Amino acid sequence: MISITGHRRTEANPSDDIDNNKCDINSCGNYTLPIEFPFWIKTEGNNNRCGYQGFDIKCNNQNQPLLNLPESGVFVVKGIEYEEQQVMINDPEECLPRKIMLNRGFSLADSPFQLANGFMYRNYSFYNCPYEPESPVMISCLGSSTSNNVSYSVVAVLSSEPPQRLLNLSSCHFVTWGLAPVPSYIHEDYWTISDVDVQLQWNEPDCRYCLQHGGRCGLLQDSTNDHAACYDLPRQDQDLSRKARLGLTIGLGIPGFIGIIGLLCLLHHRKMRREQRQQSSRTETEFSIMNARHPQAALMGLDGPSIERYPKTEVGESGQLPRPNDTICSICLSEYRPKEVIRTITECEHYFHVDCIDGWLKMNATCPLCRKLPARS
Structure with a gap:
């Protein structure tokens, strides 16, 4: 599994016990300021894997959290905005x-x-x-x-x-x-x-995306360096089918001949869905096994510039596609239409709607069909 934070990419050992990297939120006595990653309270016997280099906090005899700046001395920490860093x-x-x-x-x-x-x-x-x-x-x-x-x-x-x-x-x-x-x-x-x-x-470690999406930021367990990873990130693939549901609702609400066309399209989509399920059954099984072994670590996706390097193509008026048989986006399960823009993953030549694949690649650095890791990740 690959954990990525900012521009760093490191492979995590599957045998690592990720629970060992889960650290409690601390504070200095009755001082209400929560101290969590990348900050950590430096005490004897405390787990130094719970903080990042240069973010160590000491508590004085007044239970105030103190931060030492090497060239300027010791200061009291009055507040921390973790999502804003x-x-x-x-x-x-x-x-x-x-x-x-x-x-x-x-x-x-x-x-x-x-x-x-x-x-x-x-x-x-x-x-x-x-x-x-x-x-x-x-x-x-x-x-x-x-x-x-x-x-x-x-x-x-x-x-x-x-x-x-x-x-x-x-x-x-x-x-x-x-x-x-x-x-x-x-x-x-x-x-x-x-x-x-x-x-x-x-700026480093960059945990903003992880925290804003409900994850927990921490050091990568098997790394001897200060490489950060995102853990416990909630799955957000439930929003990928909104376009299909919206299309179905509009199709059923249109009377007459247009409603009949919508019904025929729905039947066609169901047929293609069965074919897509058969094609991706093996990769989905592997992905489920991988998640079962590592339920807490999340595979970080690509950044915006990396995603934009993959080419985009506008479907012509004739509806001609690079692969004439691939007429369905396997993410939203909607048929490609003229003037729609698709993006191609050049390593495997699979293509999808731009909005669908961009949302996927932000969360997962692999092709949703073949699970190949793009070379640019």
């Missing part, structure tokens, strides 16, 4: 400017994350200025300090702006500068909002 973080003391000053910036290097849409880097210069209680530009979470009987507060000014034009800095002292992640909607020349959660996103 986004995580919200903040400084444990909710004073991100202090962390930026100590680390001389914010960096996501050597981590699997990047800034999410809606956030951007801005370069700030930090100054120690005489304390003004009513000043709207000082960073409140840094408080104030006293030196030579003078109280000081910290001000962050955009490095690209001339400081003297923005603020009288003649009595201020430059401290440091650093890149800070801030929301794109903030256009002020000063950094004063210090308690906004920073939103990050990740």
Whole structure:
């Protein structure tokens, strides 16, 4: 069986015990944030196959989940959107400017994350200025300090702006500068909002399609590398016969001569269905045995660009087809009609309605008739 996540493809050993790869959803004590794949709580004796590299979480003595960014330090995880693959973080003391000053910036290097849409880097210069209680530009979470009987507060000014034009800095002292992640909607020349959660996103592992379709994402059981696979994906082949049911309903509702034609078409479809069942009985048996052995792992399909590489053909007015005897789409069991578009799997030269085969290939990387694996998968 082949498990595919993103652009990775790996063959799974049939003898693997997939249940060993089913991990519980954890949390840090009474902290309500659920921790699940690709994140995992790193503790002694915990199964490291339950998480992805760079997504390990530690719990502090306040039961807060902490995420370590190698170049920027430790942050509290405030929320995780698994289907959107986004995580919200903040400084444990909710004073991100202090962390930026100590680390001389914010960096996501050597981590699997990047800034999410809606956030951007801005370069700030930090100054120690005489304390003004009513000043709207000082960073409140840094408080104030006293030196030579003078109280000081910290001000962050955009490095690209001339400081003297923005603020009288003649009595201020430059401290440091650093890149800070801030929301794109903030256009002020000063950094004063210090308690906004920073939103990050990740691209690998890509579990969005799996989760959005009710599956469970996890590491491939027999792989020593971080290859992800989709498990427990519900079967969705029950929607493939909607066109046939709709066609039958319309045919029975049309009176007179058109109704008789519809009845004749239905009888013809039934005859072709019996022939298709005889032709595919062997492959369906093999597919059922494969599902019985591996009920939890799902065969991932092809992506959009791979599907579009297979040629499409429009049926002519005469209804002439590449194979004159193959007049029925074996997926929806409807007869090909003029002006309909069909797609051909070049490896086995079987063809189907474009909508039917595209939906099939998104879920299964094999031909529905001969079960051959297309070379492009």
